[in-house]
Amino acid sequence: MNRVNKLIYAILAILIIGSFIGVAVYEQMLKGQAPVAVIYKDKQIFQRVYLTKSINKQINVRDSDGHYNLVEIKDGQVRVKEADCPNKLCIKAGWLNKPGQMAVCIPNRVSVVIEGAAEEAQQPDAHSF
Amino acid sequence: MVIERKPAAWLTALILLAIFTCAGCAKVDEQAPYIAHEFMLDTDIIINIEDSRAPQISTAVFQRIAQIEKKMTLFSQDSEIAVLNAQAGQKAVEVSADTHYVLTKAIAMSKITRGAFDPTIGPLVKLWDVGSGLARVPGDAEIQKALALVDYRSLQINPDSDQLHTVFLPRLGQVVDLGGIAKGYSGDEAKRILLEHGVRQGIINLGGNVMAFGHKKDGNPWRVGIQNPLAPRGTYLGIVYVSDKAVVTSGGYERYFIKNGRRYHHIIDPTTGYPANNGLISVTVVADRGIEADALSTGVYVLGLTEGKQLIDSMDGVEAIFITNERKVYTTAGLKDCFQLTDGDFSYE
Numbered sequence: 001m002n003r004v005n006k007l008i009y010a011i012l013a014i015l016i017i018g019s020f021i022g023v024a025v026y027e028q029m030l031k032g033q034a035p036v037a038v039i040y041k042d043k044q045i046f047q048r049v050y051l052t053k054s055i056n057k058q059i060n061v062r063d064s065d066g067h068y069n070l071v072e073i074k075d076g077q078v079r080v081k082e083a084d085c086p087n088k089l090c091i092k093a094g095w096l097n098k099p100g101q102m103a104v105c106i107p108n109r110v111s112v113v114i115e116g117a118a119e120e121a122q123q124p125d126a127h128s129f
Numbered sequence: 130m131v132i133e134r135k136p137a138a139w140l141t142a143l144i145l146l147a148i149f150t151c152a153g154c155a156k157v158d159e160q161a162p163y164i165a166h167e168f169m170l171d172t173d174i175i176i177n178i179e180d181s182r183a184p185q186i187s188t189a190v191f192q193r194i195a196q197i198e199k200k201m202t203l204f205s206q207d208s209e210i211a212v213l214n215a216q217a218g219q220k221a222v223e224v225s226a227d228t229h230y231v232l233t234k235a236i237a238m239s240k241i242t243r244g245a246f247d248p249t250i251g252p253l254v255k256l257w258d259v260g261s262g263l264a265r266v267p268g269d270a271e272i273q274k275a276l277a278l279v280d281y282r283s284l285q286i287n288p289d290s291d292q293l294h295t296v297f298l299p300r301l302g303q304v305v306d307l308g309g310i311a312k313g314y315s316g317d318e319a320k321r322i323l324l325e326h327g328v329r330q331g332i333i334n335l336g337g338n339v340m341a342f343g344h345k346k347d348g349n350p351w352r353v354g355i356q357n358p359l360a361p362r363g364t365y366l367g368i369v370y371v372s373d374k375a376v377v378t379s380g381g382y383e384r385y386f387i388k389n390g391r392r393y394h395h396i397i398d399p400t401t402g403y404p405a406n407n408g409l410i411s412v413t414v415v416a417d418r419g420i421e422a423d424a425l426s427t428g429v430y431v432l433g434l435t436e437g438k439q440l441i442d443s444m445d446g447v448e449a450i451f452i453t454n455e456r457k458v459y460t461t462a463g464l465k466d467c468f469q470l471t472d473g474d475f476s477y478e
Contacts, residue, residue, distance in 0.1 A: 044361065124354035124368050125345065126177075128378045128413055129337035 035099050037078040039071055040111045051076045061110050069110045078112055080105065167191050170198050170312055172336025178328050186326045190319045197315050200228050201307045210305055218301030229294035231307060231314050232286055234420050239281035242428030242440065247399040251304025252278045259395035260384040266393065272402040278303045279399050313423025316340035316375055337378055340419050344372040357472055358382040358411040358452055366472035369464065375419035379426035380411030398431050407433025413450040434459060
């Protein structure tokens, strides 16, 4: 095998390996469309937060009666960290990180739901009102 | 120097493949969705199309809608409709083919709805003035006086075959208001212009008055969300799947005022002079033409469930969704397979 053919094989190998890397990177980008944590208060959207690894914050969902749920977002996960409800079921739900998971606080009428790309795609194309 | 054929062939094939793939990418990129916004006809208008010339085409559509608005608005003294109203009881006025067409169609829809939709509703709309912030509950005498001027049968329109388009309101104080039909007509005209420019599919949303033309790029029907009348705007209670249809919703849930604990909304019943109160909180009409869907949604909302549903059932190619104040949802037979109720607070009858 002469040098030119070696070169061609080398280019071939680079192209093939490169394309696999390209596909992997592309797939990673798709996954990078992070899920969204939607916090509802009284059945209405209180706040939407993207669950990317870089976002760390705490959101206090407080109502006029002084009742509260402290929602924590960290490392692409979300949980109810503290609440003044009697049974603390929302806290017991623990960390959420997959679309569809939710933590609900019935006494304070607060819920945290994770929506993923699938839910986004379910949005209608137009809205008639 | 000998180049072996095999690797060279593979390399060529791979490069060609790459070129074709990239060409494909470029083409897709060029057809990215385009969304244009304008405030016209007293509402937010959104055009959603995919075409390499989308900005220019959208501008052409907006120019056409501006033309229609200029002829039919009540917010300007020199629109054709304002002039028609100013000359009521005095003389016939000449109008453009556009206005003549919309008035003729409005009268036809009034006949079909037996006066539940009526373009001469103006005196009552002015009297109630819902949505102005100055609204009050008029006295019964005032209502009776305005009501006496409302009669679509009195509007005199010369036939389309005549060279000149003339219209006459015979009685002093009569007022034509095309608020319940001009948006629907604009949707039809928007679609016509898009088709003329070779656009085969898209959505034109005239303040909730949706023209979904063609179908989605993947061949599926469009998904149009129907507003939950008891929740903030943007919350839908169900989805209707349509191709090439106008979807128009009427309801008293957005424009209203509250006085002494009672709620007064903006859809006035032309037979009673008071806001329509027939058990419905919203009606959505699905039809081929926006102008018909628009007028019918108002008319059927006024008629109520029983009469309204009978009327829609009797019409070919027109379907409807009725939402009652008991949170019950009814649809006509043609929508059974293309309407999906998604909100558990409502029940599908």
